[in-house]
Amino acid sequence: MKDSLIIQHAATQLVKIPLKRPFVTRLHTVTAINAVKLKVTLANGMVGVGAATPNPVVTGDNLTSMKAILDEVIIPQMIGESLTHVEPLENKLQACIVGNPGAKAAFDIAVYDLLCQVYQVTLNHLLGGSKQSMATDYTISIGDRDQMVAEARALVEKGFSALKIKIGNAPVAEDVATVTAIAHAVGPQISLRLDVNQAWSYKQAQRGLAQLAADGLNIAFVEQPLPADQLHELALLRQESDLPIMLDESVFSPADALRAVSAHAADYVNIKLMKAGGIYQATRINQICEAAGVPCMVGCMIEAPESIAAAVAFANAHTNVRFIDLDSIYMIDESVDLGAVKRVGTHLWHT
Numbered sequence: 616m617k618d619s620l621i622i623q624h625a626a627t628q629l630v631k632i633p634l635k636r637p638f639v640t641r642l643h644t645v646t647a648i649n650a651v652k653l654k655v656t657l658a659n660g661m662v663g664v665g666a667a668t669p670n671p672v673v674t675g676d677n678l679t680s681m682k683a684i685l686d687e688v689i690i691p692q693m694i695g696e697s698l699t700h701v702e703p704l705e706n707k708l709q710a711c712i713v714g715n716p717g718a719k720a721a722f723d724i725a726v727y728d729l730l731c732q733v734y735q736v737t738l739n740h741l742l743g744g745s746k747q748s749m750a751t752d753y754t755i756s757i758g759d760r761d762q763m764v765a766e767a768r769a770l771v772e773k774g775f776s777a778l779k780i781k782i783g784n785a786p787v788a789e790d791v792a793t794v795t796a797i798a799h800a801v802g803p804q805i806s807l808r809l810d811v812n813q814a815w816s817y818k819q820a821q822r823g824l825a826q827l828a829a830d831g832l833n834i835a836f837v838e839q840p841l842p843a844d845q846l847h848e849l850a851l852l853r854q855e856s857d858l859p860i861m862l863d864e865s866v867f868s869p870a871d872a873l874r875a876v877s878a879h880a881a882d883y884v885n886i887k888l889m890k891a892g893g894i895y896q897a898t899r900i901n902q903i904c905e906a907a908g909v910p911c912m913v914g915c916m917i918e919a920p921e922s923i924a925a926a927v928a929f930a931n932a933h934t935n936v937r938f939i940d941l942d943s944i945y946m947i948d949e950s951v952d953l954g955a956v957k958r959v960g961t962h963l964w965h966t
Contacts, residue, residue, distance in 0.1 A: 619659035620698040620733065625690045625725075627682050628652050630666065630919055633948040638917055639756040641783035641812040642672040648943060650919035651681050651718070655725040657698065661732050665725030666921035667717040667889060673864065673916070674717050674889055684718040693722060698729055705895040716867060716892035723893025724925045738925065742898070742932035749930055752777035752808055753942045757784050760793045767797045767805075777806040777835070779940055783814025787823040791830070798832040808940070810838040813864055817841060817848050821855065828857040835938070836861040836883055849880040861885055861912065868892075869899040876907035883937070885914045888926050897929060905935040912938035920944055 632648040639645075653665045669676040676684075692711045696704045704726065708719055731738050739747075753775045755763050767778055780797060782790040790811075798807060815823060820840040827834060836859040841849050843864040853860045859882035866872050866881075867890045875881050884904050891897040897913075904911050913930040915923060923944050930936045 617658065618697050618699060619657065620729075621658045622655060622693055622696050622698070623658045624656040625685075625694070625722075626654050627685050627690075627721075629678060629682065632919065632951055634917070634946045635948050636946075637756070638754070638946060639758060640781045640810075641757065641814045643670075645917045648917050648919055648947065649678050650922070651678065651685060651721055652919065652921065653685060653721045653725050655722070655729065657729060661729055663725035663727075663729035663732070664921055665721040665723065665728065665925075666919040667721035667724075668916045668918040668922065669717050670889065670916050674715075676715060676717055681715070681718045681721075684712060684715050685721060688712050689718055689722055698726065698733065701726075701730070701895075705893075709892055709896065716896075717889045719892035719896075720888045720922065721893075723895055724888070724922060727894050727925065738894075738928035739931045742894070742929060743934075744932055745934045746931045749927075749936075749939045750776060751939045751941045752779045752806075753945060754779040754781060754810075754940065755797070757781045760789075760796055763793060764796050764800045767801050771801045771805055776804070777808060777938075779808040779810055779942075781810050781812065783811045787815065787819050787826075791823060791826045794827060794834075795830055795832065798830075803833050806833055806835045808835050808838065808938070810863070811840045813839050813842045815840045817845075817852065820852055824852070824856045824858050834858055838885060839863045839865065846875060846878040846880045850878050853880060853882065859883060863887075863914065866890070866900065869896060869903055872900045872903040876904060876909050881909055883910055883912055885912045885940070886936075887914045887916065888922060888929070889916050889918070894925060894929055898933075901933055901935055905933075910937040911935055912940060914940040915943055917943045917946065 630650045630652050637644050637646050650666045650668045655663045669681045753770045838861040861883040862881040863885040866884050886897050930939045
């Protein structure tokens with residue numbers, strides 16, 4: 616009997632969606648959502664959709680390399696594989712090339728889209744279905760202090776109850792002053808999440824965390840204050856700090872997660888599908904963290920609606936996911952017609 620769930624065809628296309636304004640972090644400036652969209656077709660005619668966004672300074676890829684890896688490496692090796700054997704399929708996907716987690720994530724998301732169609736369930740329920748909704752924060756990119764304060768006020772007026780603040784480009788004292796100004800502008804009821812993107816040295820982090828804690832602000836965590844490979848120093852910093860430490864760039868893979876929790880270097884871990892290589896690997900990361908008593912956040916790059924929808928479903932599926940930072944859908948230029956994106960494959964996306 617012919618296997619109707621064999622992958623028969625796959626094709627990529629480039630997507631570009633302009634943002635309302637440039638998004639600035641310590642590592643880069645982004646003016647548009649640039650993504651590779653992937654459609655995977657089964658022998659039975661079902662079509663699954665995935666997407667991925669490259670990031671040269673985080674995942675080490677760009678649009679050209681990501682599309683080439685999908686077209687020339689991943690797709691040829693995955694044609695003929697069957698969704699009746701998901702674990703071998705996913706293991707082959709991860710092994711077919713070193714690195715390139717974003718390209719792998721695009722294919723993985725399309726596979727899960729197909730699985731949802733096969734089993735006629737939403738991705739949230741396929742993965743666990745622990746929650747029905749979560750509130751995302753909105754990220755304030757690096758800029759002039761007055762500009763960042765004004766943006767914070769505007770976002771709170773729009774209904775956001777948590778703000779993520781990018782810092783790390785200025786001296787520590789200036790970063791602390793910016794965070795304090797935003798906190799005073801929005802009030803103590805608004806939760807602040809700080810992201811240093813590896814910018815501080817150990818001594819700078821000691822000073823910055825102590826000053827922020829002394830100010831008594833409503834800070835949920837400080838993300839990646841030190842370089843990614845400094846797990847020993849992060850563990851020491853965590854012991855000294857009154858503020859929780861979240862790891863992001865330190866954790867790409869399940870092996871990274873195991874190293875981080877074994878080193879006691881994290882209060883929280885930020886899982887991103889583009890870093891992990893997709894939903895399958897992200898699930899393993901979350902399981903390792905949960906076993907170690909470390910809750911997670913699900914974050915994103917500046918991504919296309921298809922991959923954000925998958926991340927939303929993944930976050931809602933798991934009890935151990937306590938925070939989400941999935942705001943890029945709100946950053947899209949309002950003049951762009953997305954065709955009223957309410958359903959992407961089988962991933963329900965609520966605007």
